[in-house]
Amino acid sequence: MSTVNRPLSPHLQIYKPQLTSVMSITHRATGVALTVGTLLLVYWLSAAAIGPEAHVDAGRVLGSKLGQLILFLFTWALYYHLCAGIRHLYWDMGRGLDLDSVYLSGKITLWASIGLTFVTWIIAAP
Amino acid sequence: MKLLRSPLAQVRGLGSAKDGYEHWWMIKLTSVALIPLTVWFMIGLISLAGASHAEVVQWVGHPFNGGMMVLFLLATFYHAALGMQVIIEDYVHDEAVKLASILGVKFVLALLAVISVVAVLRITLFAVMADLGG
Numbered sequence A: 001m002s003t004v005n006r007p008l009s010p011h012l013q014i015y016k017p018q019l020t021s022v023m024s025i026t027h028r029a030t031g032v033a034l035t036v037g038t039l040l041l042v043y044w045l046s047a048a049a050i051g052p053e054a055h056v057d058a059g060r061v062l063g064s065k066l067g068q069l070i071l072f073l074f075t076w077a078l079y080y081h082l083c084a085g086i087r088h089l090y091w092d093m094g095r096g097l098d099l100d101s102v103y104l105s106g107k108i109t110l111w112a113s114i115g116l117t118f119v120t121w122i123i124a125a126p
Numbered sequence B: 001m002k003l004l005r006s007p008l009a010q011v012r013g014l015g016s017a018k019d020g021y022e023h024w025w026m027i028k029l030t031s032v033a034l035i036p037l038t039v040w041f042m043i044g045l046i047s048l049a050g051a052s053h054a055e056v057v058q059w060v061g062h063p064f065n066g067g068m069m070v071l072f073l074l075a076t077f078y079h080a081a082l083g084m085q086v087i088i089e090d091y092v093h094d095e096a097v098k099l100a101s102i103l104g105v106k107f108v109l110a111l112l113a114v115i116s117v118v119a120v121l122r123i124t125l126f127a128v129m130a131d132l133g134g
Helices: A019-050 A052-063 A065-092 A099-124 B007-011 B022-047 B053-061 B063-091 B095-131
Strands: none
Touching (some): A019 B063, A019 B095, A065 B022
């Protein structure tokens, strides 16, 4: 085909990032990250299934500085994907599709995901 | 060529993905199911922060929590497989690489789903042993 190697739309090199487009790709990125993150959940469940010693080892790995940072970021990714997913379901009902509503729901989604992440870690903090 | 099939018969079960709207519908269905499941999951994780093995076993071993966890796991891995398929289809253009990537991701996610459910069942056995005083 003669279309090989033609640039694909949208032309990201000249495309000005907006809240809407950045939040759209972030929804996908958090989806991929959470898919990879299921490995941690499987690891934690498997450790508890193997026995008390394995559970303590897993707690040490996940409780380390790096482990806690990764879990913190996954907490935000999960809340973001949850809130943005609800926003998508709201759109699927044919509501909130005008420009003002899209920006308002975008800001609500973003701040809700950040707020829920901090509330979760403040409650769960040892 | 004149098509003898009705428009409904042509669209049903077909389209470029060869399976009509089922993929779209299932990603929506699992996303609706995952709203309450994720809220439950996060509340559960918060309550289990720093918990001992016995506490985790007691919590997961409760029939409600065990059932919710299995539902959460199945919905999550199904939703992840469907979502990853869409992303691969959008960004991978070589047909062979695309097919191999989708199959590979789905096989790995199926394995993780089964491992995690077996893990929940095994944790439940610990709870039974604890109840029997073992």
